[in-house]
Amino acid sequence: MYFDDRLATVLRTGTGSDRALRTQYRQLLDLLGTLPRYADGSQVDAAYERLAVLSGELPSAQRSAIIREPGMRLANPALVAILAAQEGEIATATMAVARLQDADWQTLIPDLSVAARGFLRHRRDLEPGTNALLERLGVNDLVLPAPDILELSDTLVQPDDGVGTPGAEPTPIAASSVFAVVTPLRPLPPVQTPAGPEADNGDDLAIGALVRRIEAFQRARSNASSQKPAPLMRGSDAPLLPLNDLHDARRGTLPPAFDFTTDAAGRIDWCEPAYAPMAYGLMLASQRTDAPARLDQDAVAAMRHRQPLKAVMVTIEGAPAIAGIWCLDAIPQFDRKTGGYLGYSGRMRRPSANAGPAADSADPMADRVRQILHELRTPVNAIQGFAEIIQQQLYGPAPHEYRALAATIASDAARILAGFDELDRLARLESGALELDEGHCDFATVLASLVEQIRPALVPRASDIAVSGIDGAPAIVALTQADAERLCWRILATIVGEASAGEELAIGFMRDSEHAIAAFEIPANLSGSTDIFSASLNGGQRAVSAGMFGTGFTLRLARAEAQAVGGSLTFDNGILQLVLPLLTGEDELPSHGEAQDRGR
The missing domain is CATH 3.30.450.20 (PAS domain)
Incomplete structure (x- = not known):
């Protein structure tokens, strides 16, 4: 006996609407299509019976579309045999989607209809043994039936042309005389053959005539390319062959x-x-x-x-x-x-x-990373969606243990997707495929605000962070408020997360005529790093975390964001220094970049 509570859950689901019918049909296909070979039992039989009822209620076009949906798994030979025996549209979709073992195909193919085997022959991913079996059966599948042979009687009946006397008997005529009445309407013209030696050999005559026609066509075509072609008159000796002239004339239009x-x-x-x-x-x-x-x-x-x-x-x-x-x-x-x-x-x-x-300038490595991320997002999105369905009980009640596990899975999937977004952002920034949104903000205000938000996380460890140099004067940079907060948070969360108990951190801020400069003191745990931007994962849990890929990756992403607006992020002698170009105020002189633009 094979028992699966998923089947029981699906069979208990209500089908009061068309959408519910399609959903249950899709779920039954997925569950029955992945059953083991030995699966049986009352629930399995009930599932097949319910599938047959749904097949009668849903149109074949909708069922075919469900079977062809991405991710549909049909690996059960019994289910494939049932679907292949239904309408042609269902059989076509089933033969295209089914994924059976070679032994299962060889057992199933002889029982399939001729049409289903014809659909299966279009597959290019079958094993050699399956293809060989299809070829052997194709000897009979691909033979057309013999036509009906009509015997010609000795006499034929002349049809009534509507002119004769009504009610008169048709006049029989001899069958042999049918072929005698087919005579040419007019005599055929005699074939003109040249006199001379060429008349002795018919093959030479035909070849010579063909060569002369080709030479005449080539002369006519060369003349037409050097001058405007004149319209050909009826009876002209220059032949016109339908090669590429018509296509060349139409291509420009x-x-x-x-x-x-x-x-x-x-x-x-x-x-x-x-x-x-x-x-x-x-x-x-x-x-x-x-x-x-x-x-x-x-x-x-x-x-x-x-x-x-x-x-x-x-x-x-x-x-x-x-x-x-x-x-x-x-x-x-x-x-x-x-x-x-x-x-x-x-x-x-x-x-x-x-x-x-523009297409050639793209970084192939960045494109490859983005392609991999695209392939990874699809299953994670699906897992997150199914987990949220269970946690929110969208399709019916679920036990609290299942809901708790589903909530954890949905949370982990969200963190993974956030990490994918960071990887994609770094790849696009370093390859130049992404430009940050245009905008401006006061970076000094953003830095002071985030320091106050992150300071409570240091209190349980008796640590602190001090900021100097922020005197209320604005430091306008070419970043939107959101991008500035994201950049500043990456750096602050990284150094605070690595800080030891009782350690005090210092941040110095200053500005000159063209730049805003923030110097961050690195915690003792990172002071011995030779390359602080190297990718490394965190060894354990942190009170404050800037990302799931560790300190090196987070700082590397922050450096790419700073470089995207003409700034820099460098590390030297235990100090992490962030430099961002300033924008001038409305009542000040133009900045260096604006002066160059105006000079042009």
């Missing part, structure tokens, strides 16, 4: 952009008439290297997760008018009633001349 839509699989199913013969049917979501339309891995992943596409480069191979590089912008479309995914709607345009250098 095509618009530089066209709108399109795709189906749920990512294949273009509509586009503007000018490009329809060339673009219709292109698969945009293909990962094959030899596909006619190729996108980068980030764009394919974004399409798989139904995310918008902006300024994505697409390389298309095909007719000369559409071949080359295109810039794609598209958004996913969803059904307003059911919420099901329909496909993408967007536009392709030729990239501008200055689009290449």
Whole structure:
């Protein structure tokens, strides 16, 4: 016996709305699709019966869309066999999504319908044994039925042409005379053959005529390229062959952009008439290297997760008018009633001349880090969402122990996502792909405020932090209030978190004509570090923490943020020094940067 309380929970869920029906169908597919081979019992039987009822209540289009959803797991041969025997739309989706072992496929394939086996032959990830079995069965699957043979009788009945006498009997005619009445309408013209030696050999005559026609075409084409072509008159000796002339003439008249839509699989199913013969049917979501339309891995992943596409480069191979590089912008479309995914709607345009250098200047390492973070965010987001569903009891009551565990999981997932955001921010700042928001604030006021907020964290350890040099004079820097607080907090939280019991820290602040300078005394735990910006994890819990990746990473991120506005963060002789350029007030002389801009 196999018992799973998840099945019992799903079967107890109410289905009073269309959304509840789709949700229960999705949950049953996921649970039954991952059951072990030996699973049985009353709950399993009840789940299959409930799935059959839902299959009768939900349209096939909605069920097919649910089966094709990302993350759907169909690894149970029994469930795959049941789905493959349903409508063609369901069988197609099942054959595309099912992930069975090679032995399971070989056991299941002989029992599948011919149509289901035909859908399965389009898979390219099957084992050799499964492919060999499909080839053997294909000997019979791919044979067309023999046509019905009609025997010709000795006599044929002449049909009534509507002119004869009503009620008269049809006149029978002999079958052999049918072929005698087919005579040419007019005599065929005699074939003109040249006199001479060429008339002795028919093959030489045909080859010679073909060579002369090709030479005549080449002469006509060379003359047309050197002068404006004249319209060909009927009976002209110059032949006109339909090669690339028509395409070359049309290419210059095509618009530089066209709108399109795709189906749920990512294949273009509509586009503007000018490009329809060339673009219709292109698969945009293909990962094959030899596909006619190729996108980068980030764009394919974004399409798989139904995310918008902006300024994505697409390389298309095909007719000369559409071949080359295109810039794609598209958004996913969803059904307003059911919420099901329909496909993408967007536009392709030729990239501008200055689009290449900007793309080439990007740091490939930073792009790789951002791609990895994008792949990691997806499962963490899903885990956080499911944990919040359980903790908030959105789909029904849950035990308090489960809710407590779910709350812990949701909190940990939020911390992980916050760490991913910091990694992404550092990668984009160091590669120059991110610019901080424009704004200004008084950095002296921000520093004094955050010191007062963080001082209570030092009281239990009998430590303290003192600030000198803040005399009330403003120190306006080119940072928004939020960015300035974020930068200052990273530094303060790092040094306070590393401070020992009874240790007193000092911060000195000063300003000159062009810069605001803050000097932070480093705690004794960090004074022996040769490279304070090296990435290292914290050894234990801290009363105040600036991030989950440790002291070195946090200070490195703070340094990148300071450099983004023309400042710096350096470490020398136990002092961490932050330098930020000042902005002049409205009644003061222009700053150095403003004077250079005005001089231009």
